[in-house]
Amino acid sequence: MFRRPDGHVARMLTIAGSDSGGGAGIQADLKTAHQFGVYGMSVVTAITAQNTVGVQAVYPLPAEIVRAQFESVRDDLGFDAIKTGMLGDRAAIHAIADALAGVDCPIVVDPVMIAKGGEALLQPDDVAAVIERMLPLADVATPNAPEAERLTGIPVRSLADAARAAEALARLGARYAVVKGGHLDGAGDLAMDVVFHGGAWTVFAAPRVPSRKTHGTGCTLSSAIAAALARGARPLEAIAAAKSFISRAIASAADWDVGSGHGPTDHSQCPVFPDHIEAGRMYVFDGRQFAEAALPL
Numbered sequence: 509m510f511r512r513p514d515g516h517v518a519r520m521l522t523i524a525g526s527d528s529g530g531g532a533g534i535q536a537d538l539k540t541a542h543q544f545g546v547y548g549m550s551v552v553t554a555i556t557a558q559n560t561v562g563v564q565a566v567y568p569l570p571a572e573i574v575r576a577q578f579e580s581v582r583d584d585l586g587f588d589a590i591k592t593g594m595l596g597d598r599a600a601i602h603a604i605a606d607a608l609a610g611v612d613c614p615i616v617v618d619p620v621m622i623a624k625g626g627e628a629l630l631q632p633d634d635v636a637a638v639i640e641r642m643l644p645l646a647d648v649a650t651p652n653a654p655e656a657e658r659l660t661g662i663p664v665r666s667l668a669d670a671a672r673a674a675e676a677l678a679r680l681g682a683r684y685a686v687v688k689g690g691h692l693d694g695a696g697d698l699a700m701d702v703v704f705h706g707g708a709w710t711v712f713a714a715p716r717v718p719s720r721k722t723h724g725t726g727c728t729l730s731s732a733i734a735a736a737l738a739r740g741a742r743p744l745e746a747i748a749a750a751k752s753f754i755s756r757a758i759a760s761a762a763d764w765d766v767g768s769g770h771g772p773t774d775h776s777q778c779p780v781f782p783d784h785i786e787a788g789r790m791y792v793f794d795g796r797q798f799a800e801a802a803l804p805l
């Protein structure tokens with residue numbers, strides 16, 4: 509396990525739903541934390557009966573047990589970074605936001621709304637609670653294109669749209685707003701994620717793998733960012749390391765036979781931490797290292 513400068517083991521908490529299929533949610537988050545050398549803990553908000561074909565059932569847990577899990581880990585183990593994913597119902601969202609208002613470590617908010625197969629993981633009426641309660645807490649927010657569209661009202665079809673939506677998310681309170689490009693049509697051969705912070709955009713890109721094995725890519729990216737932050741990485745370095753991890757995880761699972769639908773990614777990868785990342789540039793990860801390029805915006 510990775511030790512922080514003061515000698516203590518780096519710790520990450522995920523507050524998310526359980527994916528029985530093991531590719532997304534809590535299961536993906538804990539596997540990812542482990543690969544970053546970070547001790548992982550979990551607060552389960554909802555149980556899903558899910559596989560690579562779809563979501564068969566969703567069972568949100570009562571706010572009281574969500575709060576109790578959080579207090580158990582906070583009062584004994586502590587954490588160096590927190591990631592939130594699927595949040596359950598509105599009462600749970602309020603309980604989580606109240607609990608997070610009192611923590612002093614970085615928080616990554618992945619505003620999970622719909623599964624790859626189109627099933628709702630957040631009730632549409634609860635989107636307002638995510639905007640009002642969760643985005644202002646986010647050191648890093650990581651919506652995909654449809655989620656960014658729903659949160660900001662800006663249609664997100666291109667990299668330029670994603671850049672505008674990221675800026676709007678920063679106005680809603682996210683310190684670093686990452687709009688993921690997995691769903692962007694016409695983005696060419698690269699899967700590009702755009703980050704807005706402090707008036708500048710930074711883009712992280714990697715070759716787009718022609719694969720359906722992308723179940724849980726969003727969960728994996730956000731927990732990888734949180735795990736890197738738990739190690740003490742700075743936000744842009746953490747996002748870059750996460751991009752290297754998810755790119756390798758997707759590429760390595762492309763020929764897997766796990767499940768017959770949108771299969772999981774290969775979490776047994778090692779992240780690459782870049783030496784130096786500057787805001788306002790593009791960084792392309794080729795599977796081994798990052799190369800710098802001009803910002804395509």
Ligand SMILES: Nc1ncnc2c1ncn2[C@@H]1O[C@H](COP(=O)(O)OP(=O)(O)OP(=O)(O)O)[C@@H](O)[C@H]1O
Nearest residue numbers: 652688689690691699716717722723724725726727
């Ligand atoms: N085919 C692909 N090849 C390479 N990278 C990809 C591919 N699809 C997605 N990515 C990358 O994976 C990460 C997650 O993006 P994506 O937009 O798929 O998230 P998501 O929709 O929230 O995922 P999920 O809902 O399955 O958890 C981003 O860094 C994105 O660029």
Ligand SMILES: Cc1ncc(CO)c(N)n1
Nearest residue numbers: 525526527532533594623
């Ligand atoms: C539990 C859970 N969280 C998030 C996602 C989004 O990938 C999913 N499919 N399942």
